[in-house]
Amino acid sequence: MPDLEIDRVSKRYGDVVALDSVSFTVRSGELFGFVGSNGAGKTTAMRIALGVLAADSGQVRFGGEPVTHETRTRFGYMPEERGLYPKMKVLPQLVYLAELHGLSTNEAHRSAENWIARLGLAERRLDEVQKLSLGNQQRVQLAAALVHDPSVLVLDEPFSGLDPIAVDVMSDVLREKAARGVPVVFSSHQLDLVERLCDRIGIIRSGRLVACGSVAELTGGAGTQLVVHAPAASPGWAKRIPGVRVVSEEPGGTVLDLEPEVDDQTVLAAALATGPVREFGRRRPTLAELFRHVVTGGER
Numbered sequence: 001m002p003d004l005e006i007d008r009v010s011k012r013y014g015d016v017v018a019l020d021s022v023s024f025t026v027r028s029g030e031l032f033g034f035v036g037s038n039g040a041g042k043t044t045a046m047r048i049a050l051g052v053l054a055a056d057s058g059q060v061r062f063g064g065e066p067v068t069h070e071t072r073t074r075f076g077y078m079p080e081e082r083g084l085y086p087k088m089k090v091l092p093q094l095v096y097l098a099e100l101h102g103l104s105t106n107e108a109h110r111s112a113e114n115w116i117a118r119l120g121l122a123e124r125r126l127d128e129v130q131k132l133s134l135g136n137q138q139r140v141q142l143a144a145a146l147v148h149d150p151s152v153l154v155l156d157e158p159f160s161g162l163d164p165i166a167v168d169v170m171s172d173v174l175r176e177k178a179a180r181g182v183p184v185v186f187s188s189h190q191l192d193l194v195e196r197l198c199d200r201i202g203i204i205r206s207g208r209l210v211a212c213g214s215v216a217e218l219t220g221g222a223g224t225q226l227v228v229h230a231p232a233a234s235p236g237w238a239k240r241i242p243g244v245r246v247v248s249e250e251p252g253g254t255v256l257d258l259e260p261e262v263d264d265q266t267v268l269a270a271a272l273a274t275g276p277v278r279e280f281g282r283r284r285p286t287l288a289e290l291f292r293h294v295v296t297g298g299e300r
């Protein structure tokens with residue numbers, strides 16, 4: 001499958017710069033997580049990728065060609081405002097949407113039934129969408145994004161409001177689509193999930209893409225972190241060590257950021273000076289920590 005490219009896309013709403021020359025590529029077979037604070041520009045970028053909103057400048061390409069109405073029928077999407085017909089029943093709605101994308105009635109039925117079963121909606125298949133719980137409506141929305149076997153998936157917060165089982169189902173389906181070569185991009189505020197699931201991640205802040213890469217690339221350059229569990233140490237014990245910043249201090253351990261020149265054995269000696277040391281090891285910052293760093297000013 002071809003790649004989806006967002007190339008120097010900008011968008012303003014009056015005085016508000018929603019996107020400022022944002023570029024990233026979602027490669028074939030890749031799960032790409034799009035994260036950012038509220039109002040950072042995620043929905044705007046996704047709407048532009050889908051062609052439901054026009055960019056002021058820049059281009060969205062699929063397989064190297066500008067996205068057209070024709071190519072867009074090969075996109076599967078889950079818009080933020082969702083957009084199912086509330087009064088239509090689940091099965092007929094999915095069949096209708098599949099037909100709209102060019103499937104024959106038979107194919108549409110087969111595909112709709114397949115996704116209904118796969119997404120755990122069998123008992124709800126003849127219920128009106130508006131009578132379903134929000135989580136089940138979201139499952140139907142995912143089915144709607146998938147029912148025509150799309151070549152690209154663009155999903156705006158597909159995980160919000162899902163129970164843990166539905167999160168697993170959604171994760172499996174997205175992984176499976178990516179494994180078949182589909183470029184998959186989704187936005188989310190659930191950073192642990194994004195970290196676990198995504199091959200690459202883009203972080204957007206105030207309309208600018210401030211970080212983009214794999215979790216290892218993004219967190220690898222962040223310097224050395226140590227986690228130290230010294231149960232007898234008094235609070236703030238590590239603050240006095242030169243070149244060391246305390247990231248967090250909790251009963252289970254203290255997380256420290258070390259300047260490159262700091263010898264970790266100095267830190268160990270300082271910890272031992274407080275009493276026993278139960279845990280001492282290096283760790284990579286989490287995506288959530290990186291995110292906080294990046295959105296509050298640091299760039300990567």
Ligand SMILES: Nc1ncnc2c1ncn2[C@@H]1O[C@H](COP(=O)(O)OP(=O)(O)OP(=O)(O)O)[C@@H](O)[C@H]1O
Pocket residue numbers: 013016017018036037038039040041042043044045
């Ligand atoms: N139709 C609109 N008219 C005016 N301003 C808008 C419009 N849509 C979005 N904005 C503004 O553009 C900026 C980006 O909004 P967007 O919805 O893309 O952010 P987001 O990252 O999706 O946020 P969230 O995580 O809260 O969903 C915000 O400042 C928002 O207020």
